[in-house]
Amino acid sequence: DTEVTQTPKHLVMGMTNKKSLKCEQHMGHRAMYWYKQKAKKPPELMFVYSYEKLSINESVPSRFSPECPNSSLLNLHLHALQPEDSALYLCASSQITDTGELFFGEGSRLTVL
Amino acid sequence: EDQVTQSPEALRLQEGESSSLNCSYTVSGLRGLFWYRQDPGKGPEFLFTLYSAGEEKEKERLKATLTKKESFLHITAPKPEDSATYLCAVTDNYGQNFVFGPGTRLSVLP
Numbered sequence: 001d002t003e004v005t006q007t008p009k010h011l012v013m014g015m016t017n018k019k020s021l022k023c024e025q026h027m028g029h030r031a032m033y034w035y036k037q038k039a040k041k042p043p044e045l046m047f048v049y050s051y052e053k054l055s056i057n058e059s060v061p062s063r064f065s066p067e068c069p070n071s072s073l074l075n076l077h078l079h080a081l082q083p084e085d086s087a088l089y090l091c092a093s094s095q096i097t098d099t100g101e102l103f104f105g106e107g108s109r110l111t112v113l
Numbered sequence: 114e115d116q117v118t119q120s121p122e123a124l125r126l127q128e129g130e131s132s133s134l135n136c137s138y139t140v141s142g143l144r145g146l147f148w149y150r151q152d153p154g155k156g157p158e159f160l161f162t163l164y165s166a167g168e169e170k171e172k173e174r175l176k177a178t179l180t181k182k183e184s185f186l187h188i189t190a191p192k193p194e195d196s197a198t199y200l201c202a203v204t205d206n207y208g209q210n211f212v213f214g215p216g217t218r219l220s221v222l223p
Contacts, residue, residue, distance in 0.1 A: 004156075040218075041215070042200055042213035042214060042215055043157065043213055045211070088154070090156045090157075091156075092156070098144070098204065098207075099145070099204070100145050100146075100147035100162065100202050100203070100204045100211050101147065101159055101162055102157075102159060103159065104156030104157050104158070104159075105156050106155050106156050107154070107155065107156050
């Protein structure tokens with residue numbers, strides 16, 4: 001059982017909708033991440049939150065916006081998405097940022113119609 | 114630029130047939146090399162961290178080794194439940210870049 005919980009597991013939305021993905025971890029980790037994964041590809045980093053500081057992959061479009069209400073919660077707000085944004089969105093956490101030992105949630109499967 | 118390649122892209126084994134997966138990397142100062150297992154539609158599961166050439170880690174039927182240019186994930190007498198995609202990743206000494214390789218899809222047939 002993963003200690004990183006993501007909701008919802010599946011989400012279908014239209015291009016004009018506004019929705020959010022949620023992630024929670026109870027391991028006391030100080031860094032949390034959002035990754036996007038397309039079929040048969042490795043995960044791609046979108047955002048990192050660490051010690052209340054946000055780091056952004058500059059290739060991520062502004063229709064994705066992260067929010068970190070506290071150190072154990074990380075949301076991803078979605079607005080005006082495109083069909084090519086359909087993917088598995090993975091949340092992860094780690095004890096510190098300069099490590100590759102990440103703990104992933106089971107992902108949220110997003111379909112944009 | 115840090116790069117990670119993995120081979121083969123896909124591998125089919127019979128149950129009990131041992132083999133190895135390769136991860137080759139180019140990084141400006143390796144801080145760590147990481148192996149993950151990913152089942153279809155799930156998030157990756159962390160397996161091992163290797164820090165220096167010559168280091169080895171073992172877990173059940175898996176053993177990971179590291180040289181200055183590559184890492185191997187050896188699978189001994191695999192079972193069907195070992196079927197998954199195996200990803201390797203590296204971080205550099207600056208700790209700023211964490212790069213996943215493309216993965217190897219392993220299928221173990223009963």
